[in-house]
Amino acid sequence: MTRRIDLGFSYVPGSIRVRFANADIPVTEVDPAKGEIEIDVGDDDEGEVSIAYQRRLLQGGQPRPDRVIGKADACIYCGSTEALQDEHIIPFGLEGEYVLADASCPTCAAITSRFERAILRHALLSTRTRLNLRTRRPHDRPERLRVVQERDGRRSESDVPVAEHPTHLALPVFDLPAFLRGDVAPNLRSVPPHVWIVPVGSVTMQEASAHAGGDYFGIREEIDVYAFARLLAKIAHGFLAAADLGDVEVFLPSGILGAGEGIGRWVGGAPDRTLPDIGLHHVAINLVDGTVQVRIKLFAQLGGPEYLVVAGRLINPSPE
Ligand SMILES: [Zn+2]
Numbered sequence: 001m002t003r004r005i006d007l008g009f010s011y012v013p014g015s016i017r018v019r020f021a022n023a024d025i026p027v028t029e030v031d032p033a034k035g036e037i038e039i040d041v042g043d044d045d046e047g048e049v050s051i052a053y054q055r056r057l058l059q060g061g062q063p064r065p066d067r068v069i070g071k072a073d074a075c076i077y078c079g080s081t082e083a084l085q086d087e088h089i090i091p092f093g094l095e096g097e098y099v100l101a102d103a104s105c106p107t108c109a110a111i112t113s114r115f116e117r118a119i120l121r122h123a124l125l126s127t128r129t130r131l132n133l134r135t136r137r138p139h140d141r142p143e144r145l146r147v148v149q150e151r152d153g154r155r156s157e158s159d160v161p162v163a164e165h166p167t168h169l170a171l172p173v174f175d176l177p178a179f180l181r182g183d184v185a186p187n188l189r190s191v192p193p194h195v196w197i198v199p200v201g202s203v204t205m206q207e208a209s210a211h212a213g214g215d216y217f218g219i220r221e222e223i224d225v226y227a228f229a230r231l232l233a234k235i236a237h238g239f240l241a242a243a244d245l246g247d248v249e250v251f252l253p254s255g256i257l258g259a260g261e262g263i264g265r266w267v268g269g270a271p272d273r274t275l276p277d278i279g280l281h282h283v284a285i286n287l288v289d290g291t292v293q294v295r296i297k298l299f300a301q302l303g304g305p306e307y308l309v310v311a312g313r314l315i316n317p318s319p320e
Contacts, residue, residue, distance in 0.1 A: 007035035065097065070242035072103035077112070077237075077253045080105040089238035091231070093120040094298065095133050095280055100242050111257055112234055115227040123170070123223035127299075130167040130201050147208070150216035166208040167201035170221035171298070171305055172228060174269035179310050186265035188229055196305050197221070229267040230256055236267075236294035236309035239283050247315040248292060270295055270308040277303050290314050 018027045018039050030036040066088070074081050087103040090096025093116075104112065120128065126145045128135070135141055144159035145167065173196050175181065175189040183189075199205075209217035237252040255263035275282040275297040282297045294309045 002038055002040050004030065005037050005039065007037065066099045067097050068099045068101050071101040072241055074102075075105040075108050076100070076103045076241040077108040077257055078105060080107070082106075085109050087238055089242065090235055090281055090283070091116050091120060093128060093133060093135055094124070098238075098242070100238055103238070103241065108257060112230075115224075115230045116234070118224050118227040119231050123221070123228070126165065126167045126219075127169040127200050129162055130165065146219070147212070148216075148218050148220055149212055149214050151214040153215075155216070160208075160212075164203055164208065164211070165201060166199065166203045166205045166219060168197050168205075168219060168221060169200050169299060169302065169304075170195050170197040170223060172196075172223060172225050173305050174229075174267070174307065176271060177268035177308060177310050178265045180268070180308070186262045188225055188264035188267065190225075191269065195221075198302050198304075200302065226263060229263045232267050232296055232307050232309055233263055233311075235283060235296055236311045239285060239294055240292055240311045243285055245285075245287075245292060245314065248312045249315055250312040252309070252311055266310045268308055270306040273306050275300060275306055277301060285311075287314065290316075 016027050016029055016037055018025050018037070020039070020041050025039060025041065028038040030038050068086075069089075072084070072087075075084065076087070083106055084102035085104050085106065087100045087109075088096045089098045089100055125142070127133075129142055129145065142159075142162070144161055145165040146157055147160055147165065148155065148157050150156075172188075172190055173192070173194055175191045178184075178186045178189070181189070205218070233252045233256050237250065237256060240248065240250065240252075251266050255266060275284060275295055277300055279300050280298075282295075282300050284295045286293045286295065290313050291310055292312045292314065294311045296307045296309065298304050298307075
């Protein structure tokens with residue numbers, strides 16, 4: 001008996017797996033956009049049907065128009081007015097389309113692009129590749145991704161085709177920014193589970209491991225948390241610069257431009273979740289007790305962690 005199932009959400013083609021009575025059964029992906037599948041469970045459909053899926057992410061690859069949402073007229077990091085360049089508030093390579101025109105001088109752009117690269121081309125490279133998020137260098141996009149294997153007591157690394165890679169996205173889970181913790185030391189602090197990790201490919205670790213054989217199989221995820229925190233600060237600062245909040249004392253430029261050690265004063269995790277688990281990324285600006293707090297959720301559809309950045313404070317005219 002063929003059963004049509006409406007999952008109620010869209011999914012990535014090729015990502016649906018259905019198990020019935022503890023065995024994988026064939027599934028027809030009828031309409032990924034509408035979330036419809038068909039399965040054949042026979043006539044006596046006793047037993048549990050379990051459906052594993054990958055919710056559909058905004059797929060890259062297609063050109064999406066940039067949207068200029070403001071114009072700065074001076075470098076938003078150092079104030080220079082020389083040779084200003086446009087800034088993507090969320091990086092281009094993460095599908096960010098919001099642009100702040102004339103917002104960065106070449107010196108600051110060189111600094112910010114360094115930590116942006118550290119994240120986009122290392123920690124997030126496999127996820128960006130697997131999800132086909134857009135890139136400025138399509139010819140450099142890897143066709144194979146790294147795995148770690150152990151055989152006969154010898155560990156080695158090798159590359160497998162993207163489609164066979166058990167890609168996982170890993171992001172740090174932070175405590176509140178030190179400023180909100182009341183901590184003098186401006187360190188980034190992680191809280192359990194410390195790392196949030198979710199599969200983004202359609203190949204599970206077990207399948208890839210069984211395919212590879214050997215004694216051990218895995219992937220290695222490394223993220224430079226300071227570079228990541230500076231990237232969050234840059235996103236928050238860019239949104240603040242684009243917003244019209246009146247007179248604001250900004251907190252983030254020195255942490256963005258510096259070595260990043262002090263960035264934990266302003267950047268951390270949110271204590272609660274207020275942004276929706278839909279869309280690719282979410283950014284919201286909140287005014288809390290005179291401070292400007294920016295909440296950021298990257299890869300929102302996958303249920304990623306919510307970050308909190310204290311971006312500045314409102315300067316009110318002193319009362320007479
Ligand atoms: Zn500058």
